[in-house]
Amino acid sequence: MFDLFGLKEGNSRLIVSMPHSGIQLGPIQGKLTLDAMRLPDTDWHLPQLYNFLHALDVTLISANYSRYVVDLNRDPSGESLYPGQSVTELCPTTLFDDQPLYLDGELPDGSEISDRQTRYYDPYHAEIQKQIDRLRTLHSDVILFDAHSIKSEVPRFFEGKLPDFNIGTNSGKSCYTDFETLAYNTLSRSARHSTVLNGRFKGGFITRKYGNPVEGVHSIQLEMSQALYMNEETLSYDTQKASVVQPLLRSMITQLMR
Secondary structure, three states: OOOOEEEEOOOOOEEEEEOOOOOEOHHHOOOEOHHHHOOOOOOOOHHHHOHHHHHOOOEEEEEOEOOOOOOOOOOOOOOOOOOOOOOOOOOOOEOOOOOEOEOOOOOOOHHHHHHHHHHHHHHHHHHHHHHHHHHHOOOOOEEEEEEEEEOOOOOOOOOOOOOOEEEEOOOOOOOOHHHHHHHHHHHHOOOOOOEEEOOOOOOOHHHHHHOEHHHOEEEEEEEEEHHHOEEOOOOEEOHHHHHHHHHHHHHHHHHHHO
C-alpha cells in the first residue's frame, strides 16, 4: 500500500495531506501526449518546500502517483465542486491549458476509471480517515491541512494572476473560525505577499469531505502560487525563493499544532 503514498505518523492534532504532489504514472505510462508527460499540472516540489514537517510531530500523507492517474481531490460521484466553472474530472482528460492529456484512442473508459479509483483513490482516503480516527483518541480536535500549489496564471480557472496564498475552508463550513483566522493572519502578516480567504479556491473535495467542526475535525486547504518557490517555466525548485516562504508556512503549521 505504501507504494501508493508516503506516510509519516505524528501524535499532534495536525494531519498534512499532499494529494497532488505525486509524479508516478503507473497504468497510464505511454498513453499521454508529449505535453502531458511533462506533468505540468503537478503540485511541484511540495514535499521539498514543506521538508520542515519531518522535524515536527505532525502526520504527513503524500501521494506518489500523479493526479493524471486519478485526482484524489475530486468527488468520485462527478459532482462539480465549483458549479458553472471549468473543472477537471476524477481521471482528467485535459491539461489545465485545455489541451488533450491522452494520445488518440487512449482515453480511459468507465471500467478503467473504476479500477483506478479502487487501486489508487480509495486507499488514500482510507488512510486519511484512519489517521483522523487515531488522532481523535488523543485530541479533542484534529486539523487536516490540505497542501496544494498551482501556476500563478491559469486562464481556464481564474482571471489574471492568482494571489500568493489562497486559503479555503468551504466558506467557513469546514473548520471553526479561530483556525481559519489563525492561518490567514499568519500568512497575511507578510507585506510582500497577498493572501485571500475563500476566494477562487474554497477547498477541494478533501477539505469538504472531512471537515466536520461539530465532530472535532477541522479542515483547511492552502492553494499556493508556484511563483513563490519555483521557476514556473522550467518547473525547477528555487531555493532562494523558497527560503522566504518556508518560515511563514512553518509558523502557520506550528501554531495550528498548538
